[in-house]
Amino acid sequence: MTFWERYRPEELLLFSEQVYWRLFDLHNQAWWPAPIIALLLGGGLILATVRPTPARLRVCLGGLATLWVFVGFAYLNARYATINWAARYAVPLFVVEAVLLVAAALFPGTGRVRDHRRAWPGLVGPGLIVYAVILHPLTALSRETGLSGAEVFGLTPDPLAIATLGTLSLSGNRLPAMALSAAPTIWLLVSATTLFALDSILAWVPLCAVVLAWAALLNPR
Amino acid sequence: MTHRLNLNRRTVIKGMMLASAATLVPPWIRAETRPMMRTIPSSGERIPSVGLGTWITFNVGQDPVLLDERAAVMQAFFEDGGAMIDSSPMYGSSQATVGYGLDKLGYPESLFSADKVWTGNPNRRQSQIAESLDDWRQEHFDLLQVHNLVAWRDHLPRLQKMKANGEIRYVGITTSDGRRHDQFESIMRSERIDFAQLSYNILNREAEKRLLPLARDEGIAVIANRPFQQDRLTQWLADKPLPPWADELKATSWAQILLKFILGHPAITCVIPATTRVDHVRENLAAAREPLPDAAMRERMAAFVRDLA
Numbered sequence: 196m197t198f199w200e201r202y203r204p205e206e207l208l209l210f211s212e213q214v215y216w217r218l219f220d221l222h223n224q225a226w227w228p229a230p231i232i233a234l235l236l237g238g239g240l241i242l243a244t245v246r247p248t249p250a251r252l253r254v255c256l257g258g259l260a261t262l263w264v265f266v267g268f269a270y271l272n273a274r275y276a277t278i279n280w281a282a283r284y285a286v287p288l289f290v291v292e293a294v295l296l297v298a299a300a301l302f303p304g305t306g307r308v309r310d311h312r313r314a315w316p317g318l319v320g321p322g323l324i325v326y327a328v329i330l331h332p333l334t335a336l337s338r339e340t341g342l343s344g345a346e347v348f349g350l351t352p353d354p355l356a357i358a359t360l361g362t363l364s365l366s367g368n369r370l371p372a373m374a375l376s377a378a379p380t381i382w383l384l385v386s387a388t389t390l391f392a393l394d395s396i397l398a399w400v401p402l403c404a405v406v407l408a409w410a411a412l413l414n415p416r
Numbered sequence: 417m418t419h420r421l422n423l424n425r426r427t428v429i430k431g432m433m434l435a436s437a438a439t440l441v442p443p444w445i446r447a448e449t450r451p452m453m454r455t456i457p458s459s460g461e462r463i464p465s466v467g468l469g470t471w472i473t474f475n476v477g478q479d480p481v482l483l484d485e486r487a488a489v490m491q492a493f494f495e496d497g498g499a500m501i502d503s504s505p506m507y508g509s510s511q512a513t514v515g516y517g518l519d520k521l522g523y524p525e526s527l528f529s530a531d532k533v534w535t536g537n538p539n540r541r542q543s544q545i546a547e548s549l550d551d552w553r554q555e556h557f558d559l560l561q562v563h564n565l566v567a568w569r570d571h572l573p574r575l576q577k578m579k580a581n582g583e584i585r586y587v588g589i590t591t592s593d594g595r596r597h598d599q600f601e602s603i604m605r606s607e608r609i610d611f612a613q614l615s616y617n618i619l620n621r622e623a624e625k626r627l628l629p630l631a632r633d634e635g636i637a638v639i640a641n642r643p644f645q646q647d648r649l650t651q652w653l654a655d656k657p658l659p660p661w662a663d664e665l666k667a668t669s670w671a672q673i674l675l676k677f678i679l680g681h682p683a684i685t686c687v688i689p690a691t692t693r694v695d696h697v698r699e700n701l702a703a704a705r706e707p708l709p710d711a712a713m714r715e716r717m718a719a720f721v722r723d724l725a
Contacts, residue, residue: 214475
């Protein structure tokens with residue numbers, strides 16, 4: 196029996212829901228006023244992707260790359276790892292995604308924007324980005340921390356991963372977009388598993404985001 | 417018990433004042449408010465029969481509010497006569513939270529520190545133990561256990577050597593679910609261990625078949641973890657009225673009934689419920705008082721809870 200075969204998934208959940216949600220509160224306090232700046236950046240992402248052009252899309256990918264590095268180190272490594280030692284193992288995933296996003300931003304072909312943006316697959320991207328930037332932080336209102344414990348786009352992994360999937364689903368270059376979607380997808384599935392283990396109804400959010408994004412990515416229209 | 421010496425004038429004066437105050441309290445009152453003691457067979461040392469687990473509950477990271485809340489739980493635990501705190505490198509920041517609390521409370525002398533080795537790499541063992549001691553802010557552990565039997569063939573001989581050298585006082589093994597009992601039993605038979613830690617509660621009585629009788633035969637102290645199946649048992653029972661026989665046991669809550677059931681088994685040395693609440697830690701320690709259920713009463717208790725399910 197190997198080391199990890201000794202454990203059931205629920206035995207590897209080491210923290211309570213209260214501690215998990217309070218981390219975002221501590222993170223926002225520690226980085227204040229970064230949440231405001233991140234929201235402004237998120238606003239910029241929304242504006243850039245409502246009417247995407249190849250240049251705008253590439254700028255967005257470059258900006259997202261910076262945020263993947265920041266969230267990997269500032270949140271996963273410095274914050275989340277204090278209650279979940281496994282979080283450190285996810286940091287390389289965030290760095291790799293950042294490198295791939297930079298490469299995509301520098302490669303002119305990646306900026307090609309999806310045709311038929313008014314068809315439903317074209318609407319998924321902006322929808323996911325608006326959700327990640329504006330609506331996702333509001334889920335904190337249902338918790339004891341209130342908005343001070345909001346999961347802010349650009350500072351925390353779930354909204355960043357959702358917004359990244361949204362941006363990538365706007366790309367007309369489907370294969371590279373799918374490759375770049377692997378890391379956000381993996382992260383969101385890990386996040387959904389964690390939230391399901393915590394019995395949080397919010398577990399459905401990352402799961403639905405993944406399903407919607409991949410439905411759009413796989414649809415050629 | 418071996419702990420970091422942290423003597424300064426304030427500590428000494430505080431200790432003298434507490435000792436003086438304690439002598440003013442009539443002994444029958446002190447005895448009434450202390451948890452019952454159980455004997456560690458390998459040494460004859462007696463320890464309080466209710467300890468404090470830290471899995472999930474003490475993993476609070478660097479949250480200052482929650483760190484202080486857990487320190488308050490530890491304060492109540494020591495005030496009401498608790499001693500054994502059990503943790504593991506596996507439990508996130510739990511060890512550091514215990515260390516924070518111990519530092520805040522001035523390193524209570526009654527502490528019985530129980531920790532674990534949890535690595536599949538034998539070369540990592542010593543550095544892990546050093547890190548654990550650092551987190552606990554201790555110089556020695558009273559008890560070191562091989563967590564979930566991970567790499568036990570490598571770790572146990574080394575822990576026994578540490579015991580022989582006086583670096584730790586007791587050696588143990590743990591399992592935290594109903595699996596691996598065959599291997600657990602085999603180690604209990606073949607190795608020199610002082611403690612066996614296993615899961616045991618009113619709905620999970622697997623250990624009664626072989627492990628608990630074996631522990632008595634071999635003179636091994638038993639620590640019972642997951643007495644409430646995390647908190648699933650207490651949550652499930654929360655809205656159910658206490659049974660009529662709760663009065664006979666002087667139990668005022670379901671948690672006390674569940675703990676008294678465990679302590680009613682003669683092989684159990686210490687049960688380690690985890691909690692985040694001061695009132696609950698006091699309630700848990702208060703369960704370790706007479707009367708405890710005899711074998712017939714324990715069957716009645718188990719049947720009652722089974723029927724509720």
